[in-house]
Amino acid sequence: xxxxxxxxxxxVTKGTSGIVVLTDAKPEIHRACIRCGRCVEACPxxxxxxRLSILGEANQIDEAxxxxxxDCIECGCCAYVCPSRRPIVQFVKxxxxxxxxxxxxxxxxxxxxAQKSA
Amino acid sequence: xxRLIVSTSPHIRxxxxxxxxxxxxxxxxxxxAIAGCxxxxxxxxxxxxxxxxxxxxxxxxxxxAAEAIILSLRGKGARNALDGSAVITGMLFALVCSCGIxxxxxxxxxxxxxxxxxxxxxxxGYNIWNPALIGRAFALMAWGVEMGKRWPIPLQADALSGATxxxxxxxxxxxxxxxxxxxxxxxxxxxSLGETSxxxxxxxxxxxxxxxxxxxxxxLSYIVxxxxxxxxxxxxxxxxxxxxxNLSIFEQAGxxxxxxxxxxxxxxxxxxxxxxxxxxxGALIFGIGCGILTALIRKLGGYPExxxxxxxxxxxxxxxxxxxxxxxxxxxxxxxxxxxxx
Numbered sequence: 001x002x003x004x005x006x007x008x009x010x011x012v013t014k015g016t017s018g019i020v021v022l023t024d025a026k027p028e029i030h031r032a033c034i035r036c037g038r039c040v041e042a043c044p045x046x047x048x049x050x051r052l053s054i055l056g057e058a059n060q061i062d063e064a065x066x067x068x069x070x071d072c073i074e075c076g077c078c079a080y081v082c083p084s085r086r087p088i089v090q091f092v093k094x095x096x097x098x099x100x101x102x103x104x105x106x107x108x109x110x111x112x113x114a115q116k117s118a
Numbered sequence: 119x120x121r122l123i124v125s126t127s128p129h130i131r132x133x134x135x136x137x138x139x140x141x142x143x144x145x146x147x148x149x150x151a152i153a154g155c156x157x158x159x160x161x162x163x164x165x166x167x168x169x170x171x172x173x174x175x176x177x178x179x180x181x182x183a184a185e186a187i188i189l190s191l192r193g194k195g196a197r198n199a200l201d202g203s204a205v206i207t208g209m210l211f212a213l214v215c216s217c218g219i220x221x222x223x224x225x226x227x228x229x230x231x232x233x234x235x236x237x238x239x240x241x242x243g244y245n246i247w248n249p250a251l252i253g254r255a256f257a258l259m260a261w262g263v264e265m266g267k268r269w270p271i272p273l274q275a276d277a278l279s280g281a282t283x284x285x286x287x288x289x290x291x292x293x294x295x296x297x298x299x300x301x302x303x304x305x306x307x308x309x310s311l312g313e314t315s316x317x318x319x320x321x322x323x324x325x326x327x328x329x330x331x332x333x334x335x336x337x338l339s340y341i342v343x344x345x346x347x348x349x350x351x352x353x354x355x356x357x358x359x360x361x362x363x364n365l366s367i368f369e370q371a372g373x374x375x376x377x378x379x380x381x382x383x384x385x386x387x388x389x390x391x392x393x394x395x396x397x398x399x400g401a402l403i404f405g406i407g408c409g410i411l412t413a414l415i416r417k418l419g420g421y422p423e424x425x426x427x428x429x430x431x432x433x434x435x436x437x438x439x440x441x442x443x444x445x446x447x448x449x450x451x452x453x454x455x456x457x458x459x460x
Contacts, residue, residue, distance in 0.1 A: 032243030037396035076128035083134040
């Protein structure tokens with residue numbers, strides 16, 4: 001899965017395998033999850049993406065971690081099948097980045113405490 | 119330079135959407151609704167009474183209007199009332215009521231379904247219970263006589279009888295089945311507007327299963343469990359099998375399946391996406407639980423029919439079932455007892 005580019009002045013590097021240009025992409029307003037279970041059926045990692053997207057939307061990142069958000073491979077199957085057009089992958093990425101920030105902060109704190117006691 | 123939209127993958131979506139699902143369910147309910155309007159709209163002299171159609175359209179109109187008003191008050195945009203979910207709720211509320219009910223029950227019940235059953239919890243997707251069944255439970259408690267004792271006689275519009283097939287079984291315990299299986303299957307029996315025609319409900323239900331909007335596990339496990347338990351549990355201890363002298367055991371199974379609201383509940387209410395479990399295993403548990411509760415209420419409880427309350431009770435258990443049946447993530451290893459001891 002590639003990343004969307006915000007400008008057309010991005011260089012093509014050796015690792016670039018392809019460029020996809022979509023003509024009819026339009027921003028979509030997502031609705032609330034209707035719990036249809038399509039994402040649960042689609043998920044190759046057998047997680048519960050609907051739950052992760054709700055937790056990400058509500059900023060409950062610790063609960064998202066308990067629901068194995070870190071095991072998500074961000075394939076996007078859940079967001080493809082979602083009839084409510086929820087940006088599930090975006091919520092998952094948000095949870096992961098918040099968890100990373102939290103972990104870094106905790107590590108820095110522990111280091112500081114260790115230095116103080118030493 | 120043109121503005122580009124930056125978002126995460128996937129950038130292409132399937133063409134499924136919530137309004138598409140909801141309107142498909144509405145279409146699949148139309149055959150059963152037409153059957154109800156036919157059976158309860160034709161008078162003995164051949165003229166047509168528009169009462170069932172008024173009940174149906176009134177309920178849908180009130181539901182959509184209530185949804186639009188509450189959505190605009192909540193600042194969610196009144197246009198979203200046309201996503202089809204309010205139409206389903208209004209239709210289902212009319213279909214689970216007798217068409218002989220006074221107009222104010224139609225208006226208040228339909229409004230209650232949307233306002234309290236759905237919007238109070240946060241609208242589509244957040245409701246815990248099936249909104250139409252909440253409306254019916256409310257109407258049954260508030261106007262017990264009007265809701266539970268005024269059933270129209272098919273093909274004799276304006277005539278109200280006091281008993282559905284299940285009422286007869288509950289109160290009179292006859293040894294001979296009061297209605298033929300064929301009449302029960304096609305819907306030519308007293309009952310609520312949309313529940314009687316098992317045939318057309320089955321057509322709509324199979325259409326939804328083929329379109330994959332409904333998981334076949336829920337209706338199948340629900341109906342099978344309810345029928346088997348209805349055959350096994352006696353009304354009274356001294357009664358013995360078979361209950362009806364004029365029917366074989368298979369015909370009796372058909373009798374319990376086609377009478378009451380079992381088909382309507384199993385295909386259109388227990389399968390409501392919002393209020394039923396997400397996983398396949400959960401769907402089976404949900405269906406079996408509904409079946410057990412329906413049979414217990416029908417045979418041992420105070421009401422002749424238990425579909426409404428059985429589905430509401432299982433809706434309450436849905437979050438718990440979802441927790442129990444959470445899929446095991448790919449590659450997950452069972453925690454070793456030795457490792458856990460360390």
